[in-house]
Amino acid sequence: MTNIVVLAKLVPDLVEELEIAESGTALDMEWLRLIINEFDNHATEQAIILKERSGGEVTVIAPEAEGANEMLYTIAAKGADRLIMLKGDFEDGINNHALARAFAGAAKELKPDLVLTGVQANDDLDGSVGPLVAEYLGMSYVGYISGVSVSGETVVARKEYPGGLIAEMEVTLPAVLGIQAGEEPPRYVAISKVRQMMKTATIDEQEVGDLDASGGAMVQRMYVPEAAERAEMLEGDEEEVAARLVEIFKEAGLV
Amino acid sequence: MAANTISHFSPFTQEFYQSLFDVADGENIKTCLQCANCSGVCPLGYVMDFPPGRMISWLRAGIFDEVVESDSVWMCVSCYACVEVCPKNIPLTPGLMTRAKEEMLLAGNIPTELQSALEFSQRYGNPLGESPRKRAEWANGLEPEVPIMRKLKRPVDVLWFVGDYPSYHPRVQQTTRAFFKLLNALGIDFGILGPEESSDGDSQRLAGERGLFEVLAEKNGKAFSKYEFGEIITTDPHAYNALKNEYPALGIKYPVRHYTEFLVEHLDGIKALLKGNGEMRVTYHDPCYLGRANSVYDAPRELLEAIPGIELVEMEHNRTTSLCCGGGGGGMWLDGFQWEKSGARLSDWRVKEAADTQADVLAVACPYEPPRFEDAAKTVAGADKLIVKDIIELLADAL
Ligand code: SF4
Ligand code: SF4
Secondary structure: OEEEEEEEOOEEEEOOOEOOOOOOOOEOOOHHHHEEEEHHHHHHHHHHHHHHHHOOOOEEEEOOOOHHHHHHHHHHHHHOOOOEEEEOOOOOOOOOHHHHHHHHOOOOOHHHOEEEEEOOOOOOOOOHHHHHHHHHHHOOEEEEEEEEEEEEOEEEEEEEEOOEEEEEEEEOOOOEEOOOOOOOOOOOOHHHHHHHHHHHEEEEEEOOOOOOOOOOOOOOOOOOOOOOOOOOOOOHHHHHHHHHHHHHHHOOOOO | OOOOOOOOOHHHHHEEEEEEOOOOOOHHHOOOOOOOOOHHHOOHHHOOOOHHHHHHHHHHOOOOHHHHHHEEEEEOOOOOOHHHHOOOOOOOOHHHHHHHHHHHHHHHOOOOOHHHHHHHHHOOOOOOOOOHHHHHHHOOOOOOOOOOOHHHHOEEEEEEOOOHHHHHOOOHHHHHHHHHHHHHOOOOEEOOHHHHHOOOOOHHHHHHOOHHHHHHHHHOOOOHOOOOOOEEEEHHHHHHHHHHHHHHHHHOOEEEEEEEHHHHHHHHHHHOOOOOOOOEEEEEOOOOOOOOOOOOOHHHHHHHHOOOOOOOOEEEEEOOHHHOOOOOHHHHHHHHHHHHHOOOHHHHHHHHHHHOOOOOOEEEEEHHHHHHHHHHHHHOOOOOOOOOEEHHHHHHOOO
């Protein structure tokens, strides 16, 4: 029986325009809509597929955020057994080093055989969570995984490489895997089932105490990319534009 | 009459069969004659493993698991054609077919395309995946300013429920703006909910997601309850159907009319404004949720006939026999899936019929249709000159 832990977080939903907070170092949380990190959603699906195929127990750990309850109940409705929410000062300023330490602290207690998390997230400013957690737990890590099967003390993970190459790797447990895609796309779960879970499932809330963000990057300034004034619009008919282009190429030493 | 319980049923099949009686006239299912009219008239019955009649015969034999294992119930576009022809008045569309989809959904047997529309509806309150804050952006720059209830802070005669596609779909936004023009020309006192409006949820319900429908209805009910208005009008027959026939059971009860019913009441005022827009041969497509589901057949035709220069001609299938555009019951979000299974698009068949009438214009009264029929007209032989317009647009053009 495999004890699987999934680490999931909510990230900014890009359906809304992002705004920068007055501090100038973070996103404005007030207007932010949060959504489960797509890759964490895949990690969740992979965990539930493993449980359905080879048995085991799935625990999901998520930091507190607006919508985290709903996310956890939805994952429970899909088949997760245990829900943990980390409570702490996760508002602005937290980096992945701090989050990974909090994740590792909670995961260690559970003595997991396998830890699955998304390979990346759109708000990763200081590296992705997976390798950091692996470091803090003293486990091995393999990322960009798109399929896992468990056999005894080891798992076989399919790792994607650029250029359409796939490697099958045998990884000794316990280990952390960064999931690129689950074997199947994340499933749909009817709202009635989620509502049922809200009534029956419990979320275990755990205080994380002081967050240790050391080693991570600190944001000094966050801003929208500034347009450089390097573009020159060429006016005139085809002949004139072509002549001007040739001139520019000559100036640049290209012809 | 057959018994309520059949002893050799599995508990699952038993429970499913029993639940069909909860729908209005649901018990009629016991009287099914197995005449197969339903399966024959069904536009996609020929590719379904279990068209309605056959599903009933399997159910009677106590076998339902196979139905849930087959994904062919996702071919059903909730068009009410089967209900229309059933001699025993069995509510096949709202009952059997929708209940079967609900079981499919609970079993997780659901096409990915549909899944995204449902997730979007849950998350953003519209199936298109657009920002809910941008729900009233179609109104940007219009003169006079579109009245939003939250800012208006006074009772209005008419609350205009705009709907999903009219709010967000670029083609349908044109119809929405034309309706705004029309309401103003008629001097109607109205307001919209803007970002407080959510999807009506009817197509999600008919696609098997009853829970989601209830969540969306509750949100709309809450928004309605904040304001004072005489009645609700909408350009969307799906929203109309939800508000009229489904919301009341959830305690959300308001008088509601489709815009065609509303405008017909103002026909004299409209006629005084209409100048005409040239000679045109027009054929009208009855949307399933205005026609068969709600028996509104005359109002749209009266409006069209009021426009100077328009000659109204009928397609072979019209009124109760109208052919579905393929967008209902989740079909709007299953185009790829249904095309893979059937190799056919229902909107193509409809556009072919329209072209056969030699009409210049195919008039519609549902926001699902302009995009669907315009796409079809691009590929159907002989339909390349066919113009697709909502009745609203034909009226606004003739002002
Ligand atoms: S509602 Fe329409 S598509 Fe569905 S079974 Fe009946 S006839 Fe067929
Ligand atoms: S049309 Fe009505 S009576 Fe005939 S097979 Fe279908 S459901 Fe039964």
